[in-house]
Amino acid sequence: MNLHAIKAIYVFELARTWRTLFQSIAGPVISTSLYFIVFGAAIGGRFASVEGVSYGAFLVPGLVMMSVLTESVSNASFGIYMPRYSGTIYEVLSAPISAFETVIGYVGAAATKSVILGTLILLTARLFVDFSIAHPFWMVAFLVLTSVTFSLLGFILGIWADGWEKLQIVPMLIVTPLAFLGGSFYSISMLPPFWQQVTLFNPVVYLVSGFRWSFYGAADVPVALSLAMTALMLVICLAVVWWIFRTGYKLKS
Amino acid sequence: MxxxxxxxxxxxxxxxxxxxxxxxxxxxxxxxxxxxxxxxxxxxxxxxxxxxxxxxxxxxxxxxxxxxxxxxxxxxxxxxxxxxxxxxxxxxxxxxxxxxxxxxxxxxxxxxxxxxxxxxxxxxxxxxxxxxxxxxxxxxxxxxxxxxxxxxxxxxxxxxxxxxxxxxxxxxxxxxxxxxxxxxxxxxxxxxxxxxxxxxxxxxxxxxxxxxxxxxxxxxxxxKLGKRLLTLHLQSPLDAIPAELAGYPLTLSDDGRELVYSFDSQHEHTGIAGLLRKLGDHGIDFTNLRTEESSLEEIFVSLVKERA
Structure with a gap:
């Protein structure tokens, strides 16, 4: 195990976060605050409580999840696409470092950043609404699992993309819509039966539902199913990454 | 090793x-x-x-x-x-x-x-x-x-x-x-x-x-691959290489003012002495002479050309 190499990549990637602190942390925190002001305070006041929680508090887990998963994808994809674009990837490819170690470094750094971001959003939210966390262990587990899974997805995206446009298009056309329609702003029980069924094909639903359960003990889908779906996504992403390194796809000719 | x-x-x-x-x-x-x-x-x-x-x-x-x-x-x-x-x-x-x-x-x-x-x-x-x-x-x-x-x-x-x-x-x-x-x-x-x-x-x-x-x-x-050249700057230009010197690999350059002789530096008999004697015999005078060896660049270019 080349621990020095993992550490080098991890530290290097996190340094990028500190360097672009405003863009990477402050940006999402500010936009989340805006959601709270608009949906929580302005509009939410007119809503009855959802599943026994005030609408503002109901929003918290969904907004955290939404930021964490979009930021995980964009961060991790940028982290690996940038060296491919600039050509500095040659160094990682020629170094005595295995695929597994490379992934730990890059994905670990992206996931770490997402966990920090999620925590900051939670703290920001606390300024606007009162909420409690019923199952802190599972809350952290869902947060970490989601960060890792979507950072892996971002890593795959960053290797697949061969232009800045492609790098933007997946988050914009797939991740953001899925996140918005994944029950961040509503309980899927509020939807007509047909759309409830359709929504179950959206993997984000399971993440948001499980995460919200860890806060308030109520969920749209059984929590075990949420956990299983998250684990399944993780396994699929891991398998794709394994295939990428095995075949050298877009990394080695 | x-x-x-x-x-x-x-x-x-x-x-x-x-x-x-x-x-x-x-x-x-x-x-x-x-x-x-x-x-x-x-x-x-x-x-x-x-x-x-x-x-x-x-x-x-x-x-x-x-x-x-x-x-x-x-x-x-x-x-x-x-x-x-x-x-x-x-x-x-x-x-x-x-x-x-x-x-x-x-x-x-x-x-x-x-x-x-x-x-x-x-x-x-x-x-x-x-x-x-x-x-x-x-x-x-x-x-x-x-x-x-x-x-x-x-x-x-x-x-x-x-x-x-x-x-x-x-x-x-x-x-x-x-x-x-x-x-x-x-x-x-x-x-x-x-x-x-x-x-x-x-x-x-x-x-x-x-x-x-x-x-x-x-x-x-x-x-091994280097060729040497002997260049003689002539007192009076030549129109063509005199028939008496046909046995030597000679070329004229600079409008007949220079006579260039290429020889193999590895060879024991470079033939320079004989050439100079013959030039004297035929009344071809020169004011200056220089020798040069081909650079790696020339060697390289000829090698790559040869194989292409």
């Missing part, structure tokens, strides 16, 4: 169907400076990229200090430093951060004193906190060299190390490469500047069309 790099039957066909290497066999001796010469597209960079693990070989094998680059890749790669041809540098990181990163990537514990020495050797010390993108092309090139040296490689690949570097700096780089060689590092460089190979290399390999067409010690190569 076992060569530090042994390449056997190396072939590479890219997905596009282009065959960049067509069975390369090459040994590189420990501690030498090996210059790999070849026209554009000859396979120089592909060859280096395979040894460094960036490109996968289609067939054949490579060992570095006895370690197979596929089976024993970790050991093989830790011995190699690579300075790529393109100026591929990070943009926003400081010189210090990017060089330290390279050391870590190659599995070495931090060693600030060593990095400091490398940066000072490369005249980059006063730039250590500067962002890489703010550096000039020559400085970026040196940053790439510093990155490659940061993990104390035993074999250093320099792919066109002085491309785009001004003359003064190029001299400085040659000196640095000379010092590295003295410390026991084997250096493999590709270059377009044949002058560079002539100046520094111990051995020279010529690659053309994906095949190594020649490997030779520089001195031997220069001697």
């Amino acid at each position: 076992q060569p530090i790099i042994e390449i056997r039957g190396l072939e590479k066909t890219y997905a596009s169907g282009f065959q960049a290497l067509k069975g390369v066999d090459l040994d590189i001796r420990r501690g030498e400076i090996f210059a790999l010469l070849g026209p554009n597209g000859a396979g120089k960079t592909t060859l280096i990229s395979i040894v460094c693990g960036i490109v996968r070989a289609t067939a054949g094998s490579v060992t570095v200090d006895g370690h197979d680059i596929v089976r024993d890749w970790r050991a093989a790669r830790s011995l190699i430093g690579l300075v790529p041809q393109e100026l591929t540098t990070e943009a926003f990181e400081s010189v210090w951060a990017t060089v330290s990163f390279s050391r870590g990537l190659f599995g070495k514990p931090p060693n600030p004193a060593l990095i400091e020495r490398i940066l000072k050797d490369l005249s980059l010390w006063d730039k250590k906190d500067t962002k890489v993108m703010a550096l000039s092309g020559g400085m970026k090139r040196r940053v790439l060299i510093a990155k490659a040296l940061s993990h104390e490689p035993r074999v250093l690949f320099l792919d066109e190390p002085t491309a785009g570097v001004d003359v003064e700096l190029r001299r400085g780089m040659w000196e640095m490469i000379g010092r590295l060689r003295e410390s026991g590092v084997t250096i493999i460089l590709t270059t377009h500047y044949i002058e560079e190979a002539e100046e520094m290399a111990d051995s020279i390999g010529v690659i053309s069309g994906g095949r190594i067409i020649l490997v030779e010690e520089k001195a031997a190569l220069m001697e």
Whole structure:
């Protein structure tokens, strides 16, 4: 195990976060605050409580999840696409470092950043609404699992993309819509039966539902199913990454 | 002694169907400076990229200090430093951060004193906190060299190390490469500047069309393939070479004012004395004479042409 190499990549990637602190942390925190002001305070006041929680508090887990998963994808994809674009990837490819170690470094750094971001959003939210966390262990587990899974997805995206446009298009056309329609702003029980069924094909639903359960003990889908779906996504992403390194796809000719 | 790099039957066909290497066999001796010469597209960079693990070989094998680059890749790669041809540098990181990163990537514990020495050797010390993108092309090139040296490689690949570097700096780089060689590092460089190979290399390999067409010690190569020329500046111009001198390989140049005689310096009888006597006999006087030997560049050009 080349621990020095993992550490080098991890530290290097996190340094990028500190360097672009405003863009990477402050940006999402500010936009989340805006959601709270608009949906929580302005509009939410007119809503009855959802599943026994005030609408503002109901929003918290969904907004955290939404930021964490979009930021995980964009961060991790940028982290690996940038060296491919600039050509500095040659160094990682020629170094005595295995695929597994490379992934730990890059994905670990992206996931770490997402966990920090999620925590900051939670703290920001606390300024606007009162909420409690019923199952802190599972809350952290869902947060970490989601960060890792979507950072892996971002890593795959960053290797697949061969232009800045492609790098933007997946988050914009797939991740953001899925996140918005994944029950961040509503309980899927509020939807007509047909759309409830359709929504179950959206993997984000399971993440948001499980995460919200860890806060308030109520969920749209059984929590075990949420956990299983998250684990399944993780396994699929891991398998794709394994295939990428095995075949050298877009990394080695 | 076992060569530090042994390449056997190396072939590479890219997905596009282009065959960049067509069975390369090459040994590189420990501690030498090996210059790999070849026209554009000859396979120089592909060859280096395979040894460094960036490109996968289609067939054949490579060992570095006895370690197979596929089976024993970790050991093989830790011995190699690579300075790529393109100026591929990070943009926003400081010189210090990017060089330290390279050391870590190659599995070495931090060693600030060593990095400091490398940066000072490369005249980059006063730039250590500067962002890489703010550096000039020559400085970026040196940053790439510093990155490659940061993990104390035993074999250093320099792919066109002085491309785009001004003359003064190029001299400085040659000196640095000379010092590295003295410390026991084997250096493999590709270059377009044949002058560079002539100046520094111990051995020279010529690659053309994906095949190594020649490997030779520089001195031997220069001697074996070098042609010498004797140029006589004539007192009065000649219209044609006199029939009496037809037995000699002579040519006229400069509107008949110069008579050029080419001879093989290895040959015991160069024929110079006989030629000069004959010229005297026929009343052809000359005011000046000079001899020259062909440079590596001329040798190289004729070699590559011959095979093309």
